[in-house]
Amino acid sequence: MTLAACAGPAVGDDAAAAEAEDVDWASITPADEITWWSNHPGASKPIEEEIIKRFNAEHPDIAVKLVTGGANYDEIAQRFQAASSTDNLPDLVIASDVWWFRYFINGQIMPLDDLFTHLGVDTGDFVPTLYGDYEFEGQHWAAPYARSTPLFYYNKDLWAKAGLPDRGPKDWAELESWGEPLRAVLPDGGAPLGLATGTSWAAWWFSNILWGHGGAYSDEWAVTLDTPEAVAAGNYVRDMYHGPKAFAAVGTDTNADFAAGTFAALIGSTGSLSGLLEATSFELGTAFLPDGPQGPGRYTPTGGTGLAIPASRTPEQQLAAAMFLAFLTNEENTSEFSQGTGYMPVRTSAIDGPIMGEVYAQTPQFRTSVDQLTAKTRSQDWSRVFVPSGDKILTDGLEKIVLRGTDAETVWAEITPQLERAFTDNVEPYL
Amino acid sequence: MSLTATRRDARPAPAPPAPERPRRPRRGDAGPGRYAVMVLSVLVLGVPLLWMVLAGFKQPDELYTVPLQWLPHSLDLSNYAEATSLVPMGTMFLNSVGITLVGAAGEMLLGLGCAYALVFLDIPFRRAIFVAVIFTLLIPQQITIIPNYTLTAELGWINTYHGIVVPGLASAFGTFLFRQHFLTLPASILEAAELDGAGHWRKLFQFIVPMSAPTIAAVGVVSVVGKWNEYLWPFLVTDDPDKMTLPVGLTLLQKVDGMQDWGLLMAATSLVTLPMVVVFLVLQRRLVSGLTAGAVTG
Structure with a gap:
């Protein structure tokens, strides 16, 4: 259903960057109304509305219209692509990890650096990994908003019944060894680990296993799925579902299955934390993602979404949008957003600030996700997040491995040319 | 008399009765096979609809259960009320x-x-x-x-x-x-x-x-x-x-x-x-x- 292919690059990014740099922001008066397209990640609509109210109290001359732009990141992108050749664009738009670069290539979003400098935004206070995710050619094209990492969730009651230590597995091999005792305490049809497939998801969590094996999707633009490490990682996943010691299973809604006690553990987004705490009747455990055969390392991908400002809006609208964006991501608001959803605070000052301190005291599970962010994360491989349809191509491949049990070498050989073609057709000409 | 008898004897033996053409089932008749197919079709199409309607009356603790709980505790309309609000x-x-x-x-x-x-x-x-x-x-x-x-x-x-x-x-x-x-x-x-x-x-x-x-x-x-x-x-x-x-x-x-x-x-x-x-x-x-x-x- 994606419309990405329909809206090819209209203009290069240079035009957007040059235009933004030419503006003397000091001479611009902010617009009196802006529109924000959000999909309310983590059921955050009430929180977003509350932040808008607070912004209006501080800036009564700027009204913010919050629009539900879609049910997920892909739907927002579809709407944005469809509207890009019209004047019906938002002033602030959700730009997820796999979409923002496409907007950049299409010349649809503007760099934020000059605007933030003019507004006196302390960009050094953004969590470096998270802000750095939106950097390309020396400019930042979005700001972090609802940022997440995959997190290991486990059912402490089942863990205790199975006689396991109250912690997550150190590495995948340890989790595999726990498969048998966990199966013994699970209901029929249950599985030690729930791990779903699907776009914007499968290729995200697989990054952890791939990196843990010493592999990568790509080295910058060069696809590296033909390495022995990448093949070993793919076949490890195949065996997780189909091997003699299989311990993982897919589900339509793994969160619901985990809450029902069908899965003993789950890899889910940190953005699911609040919902899981509410829905589970057992004690919920959280842990870092397991390491791989390479030993301890930074094997956790960052993800979620940022916010971007469309390049075709007037400078007045862009300035008002940047003012709201700065407010939305300040220490207090990112803390409150995190508290309400489970997403990461995007500012370093917020991580150890008073609001988050309260959150950790009330919900110790939250501390795990923040600690993992600072200790274990790394930015994603370019072929997943920068290549248009890269995530989709990788997901199709992973689904063959997970659902059909196809050999990884065969799958990687099949999708490598697709990724390379997507790059040469849709990225290379516009760099 | 003998003539009659002779004539009777000379008659060709009656042809064996033609096998009765299998009667096409009347509309409304259905063999067990057809019933099985119909029942299966109704189940495949109807069970998800039934589940959807029943789930609309359930609270999360009734939905997230193993084994599956088909019937809600009560016809609780709170989900409908919440959806409309x-x-x-x-x-x-x-x-x-x-x-x-x-x-x-x-x-x-x-x-x-x-x-x-x-x-x-x-x-x-x-x-x-x-x-x-x-x-x-x-x-x-x-x-x-x-x-x-x-x-x-x-x-x-x-x-x-x-x-x-x-x-x-x-x-x-x-x-x-x-x-x-x-x-x-x-x-x-x-x-x-x-x-x-x-x-x-x-x-x-x-x-x-x-x-x-x-x-x-x-x-x-x-x-x-x-x-x-x-x-x-x-x-x-x-x-x-x-x-x-x-x-x-x-x-x-x-x-x-x-x-x-x-x-x-x-x-x-x-x-x-x-x-x-x-x-x-x-x-x-x-x-x-x-x-x-x-x-x-x-």
Whole structure:
């Protein structure tokens, strides 16, 4: 259903960057109304509305219209692509990890650096990994908003019944060894680990296993799925579902299955934390993602979404949008957003600030996700997040491995040319 | 006497009775095999619907249970109440009804008119025109969405009812079905209508339409269901909840990342789905006869 292919690059990014740099922001008066397209990640609509109210109290001359732009990141992108050749664009738009670069290539979003400098935004206070995710050619094209990492969730009651230590597995091999005792305490049809497939998801969590094996999707633009490490990682996943010691299973809604006690553990987004705490009747455990055969390392991908400002809006609208964006991501608001959803605070000052301190005291599970962010994360491989349809191509491949049990070498050989073609057709000409 | 006897003996032996032709089961008769297939079909189609309706009455602790719990503790309407308080379901329901009826009626009128012209008017290249109409069925909706959106936006029709309805009025499917049916109608009726001095509109609405009721019902049901369930286009051209249709409204109840509230979603989905189930149940006979009308032209 994606419309990405329909809206090819209209203009290069240079035009957007040059235009933004030419503006003397000091001479611009902010617009009196802006529109924000959000999909309310983590059921955050009430929180977003509350932040808008607070912004209006501080800036009564700027009204913010919050629009539900879609049910997920892909739907927002579809709407944005469809509207890009019209004047019906938002002033602030959700730009997820796999979409923002496409907007950049299409010349649809503007760099934020000059605007933030003019507004006196302390960009050094953004969590470096998270802000750095939106950097390309020396400019930042979005700001972090609802940022997440995959997190290991486990059912402490089942863990205790199975006689396991109250912690997550150190590495995948340890989790595999726990498969048998966990199966013994699970209901029929249950599985030690729930791990779903699907776009914007499968290729995200697989990054952890791939990196843990010493592999990568790509080295910058060069696809590296033909390495022995990448093949070993793919076949490890195949065996997780189909091997003699299989311990993982897919589900339509793994969160619901985990809450029902069908899965003993789950890899889910940190953005699911609040919902899981509410829905589970057992004690919920959280842990870092397991390491791989390479030993301890930074094997956790960052993800979620940022916010971007469309390049075709007037400078007045862009300035008002940047003012709201700065407010939305300040220490207090990112803390409150995190508290309400489970997403990461995007500012370093917020991580150890008073609001988050309260959150950790009330919900110790939250501390795990923040600690993992600072200790274990790394930015994603370019072929997943920068290549248009890269995530989709990788997901199709992973689904063959997970659902059909196809050999990884065969799958990687099949999708490598697709990724390379997507790059040469849709990225290379516009760099 | 002996003669008689001789004659009797000379008669050829009576032919063995012809094996009785197996009696075709009367309509309504069904062997166990057919019953099994029917029961299986009903289960495959009906169980998810039943689950959806029952889940709409459940709270999360009833939904997230192993083993599965079919019946809710009580007919708790709180999910319905919450769905209608979170999004303007009443307004969306009226939007859906209005857009569906106007859209389906427009689609059928255009289909009838187009098919009439292709069958009963002596226009040049009508075969080529028909082929072109059929070819539009091969074009995925996604291909036309961006040009349609651009045009709709330029006309200032974003967040308007006509912005939702107008781009979907032309129906190749309806035109095709009506044309196939019209080809089976006896020419004598139209000749009589002509002698009566009837013009094209009168011929269409007083003579052809009454003879095409099953086909019209079939196209109507397909069109109504299509319009009712349409998601992508109404989603793209509306961002104001007061202009949204029910399928788009469901979007407002979904959650990214966090736990889906399936009780809430199933309650809302029941509100979206059940009107169409009723339409199908009421019109099922006509739908079947209409879809098969014009299938045999020999």
